Amino acid sequence: MAEFIIRDRVLTKYNGCKKVIHIPYGVTEIGQSAFMDHNEIESVTLPDSVTVIEANAFFGCDAMKSINIPQGVGKIDDNAFLCCESLRKIVIPDSVTELGMWCFSECKSLRTVWLPESIRNIGALAFNHTKWLDEYPEDFVTVNGILICYKGDDTTVEIPAGVKIIASQAFNECKKVGKICIPESVKRICKNAFTSCEALHSLEIHNSLKVPKCAFDDCGEVAVTIA
Template identity: 25%
Template sequence: MKYRFEGNEGERVPKDVRKLIVNPGVEILPYTMCYERDMLKEVILPQGLIKIESNAFGKCSMLPVIKICCTVESIGIYAFAYCRQLQKVEFELLSLSSSSPRLKTINTSAFTMCLSLQRIKIPSSVNVIGKGAFQNCKVLVEAILCTTSITEVPEDGFKECRALQTVSLPKSLERICFGAFSRCTSLVTMILPLDSQPIEIGPEAFYRCKSLSNVLLPKESNAFMSPTDCKRKDTFHSCEVLKRCFGDGGDCIVAGLVARFDNCPFHRLCYDQSSIEAQELCQSTFAERTTKDDESSLVDKFGMTPFHIFFSAPEPCQDLLQVLLDKYPYHTGILDCKDANGKRPLDYLLSNWTGTTKVLFQMLLQRWMVDPLARWGTTSWREDMQRKIQTIMAGHRMESLFDRAYYAFECYEGMGAMYILEMALWKEKLKGERRKDAIKRQALDREQCRSVCGSNIVIPSVKTFLDINHPTRA
């Protein structure tokens, strides 16, 4: 059933509606006007709409997508709460008149218990987010707030978002309030601009954020330390990875996070990608090459490489990835390098899969797993690897398929090393024979040379160290 909402006083949407069209000229969607409409699957909002009031779409359990037009200024309390199938919230950036978004306030619990919401990008016009606005969004992976002008992440703002891995915050931020990210057990990365002001972090703000590691706090920031008679817990209570690295005290953790990238300049550049252009990163790369050993700063104290930092950021930049690949052209071992959370760089990319990250994934595998095989001149190996990568891109079990492709690459790499070793032994034997008889040049075929140069003994002995198996087993 389709229904047109005209905005008449006391008007309510029928229970069995499937498609709701709000007529042009309607400026306010009133309290509970579409509350608990279990069959609603589509909503069309008009330009000119100003306010969505409390519980307007609360418990519309089958609504998958909502597009909020740029004229909306306020989203009310529980406006979309308990919309359990809501996967996507689109904030329209520009209207036909090219005006910028007007949304200022997302009120208390506006999107709480949206159990299917995967990512949220808040418009730049927003300056207030209410208490518990995104609480219990169980599959939310990424929250981008970096362009807003909010001064605080509210109490319980993202509490119990157990799948949340990455959040980016604005330069205007002053406070992270009580329980803001409490029990976000998958949260690894919190990005603040490199030139941010000091922030205050409240009690239990990161309670049980056991994976948190990729954070750089501004200097002079401070965190809540619980007195013995206080029921509220420390800011970083049960942050296991941070405590293993910096110690148990809150002051130690804050000091460690302020100095997070002091000895890792390239990690720092990859951390806040919005603050650096590719050209600047190229210049930094050149300077570092002339002053530092690349290997010495490749892995930080959390086991993270620049690629871990890069891929855990929201909306990673393609140009910056190209710079990284130019800097580390032969470091294919990074693909299998696990950090303190047991994750490889591409694990972060695969868990936040979008059209943009798909391009980055292809780019990286081409550079590190196809191009080396092409340089070795092994056409069949290269073609096999290209087929494996195409299978990954088309598949649904991407992590498993990548593991198999990487295993095959390691096999090819090992066999290449074996061939090089054999050639080196062969060459040394030929040199030795020629030194014995400079006049008589011996013609040795490959099998004979293998025997007389000792490779038939040496190669089997080193194969176990090269971990060589035939790639068709992958």
């Protein structure tokens, strides 16, 4: 049986059992779930030919300590590195514009994260339960104007000027927050932004901002007012 199953330059499945993996040059995509639950893998080297890392590609590779993301990759898809519990560092090149939801969630050893200015979209809980997020020194975790997480415990929250996007589940389970004031710099609120904010009763926005219907899933009644 071949170690790598490759079809039309897409690596669809890994059948090996090595600790150190060197993916052959010419592969352009790491397919969905291609390395899922290979607990023996400790290190992966991706060639410069790779441009796509699909959903669940390395999901559950819990012994993997290191992997490179090549220049040329545009998006890291949903759950791509979910539960890679030994991963310590990730450097995202400036070709990447989007990180899918949960893509580095539950990477419990991940302390060093380098994110480029090219990032324009970050999915829900992309860095949930990582050392990087847990040790982030400020209440508002922002990347290029995207608010990805609020870590504070204030009852009234004033989002800083300069924030442009409130990411999905940015306020997930912020159970003490009762009122949120949104500045004019914010142009978009993503779906489920305020999920399970049980005490939230007031959202203050500017008149050009639209609030999606599903922004308040598992919240009580929230009054939206124009500042």
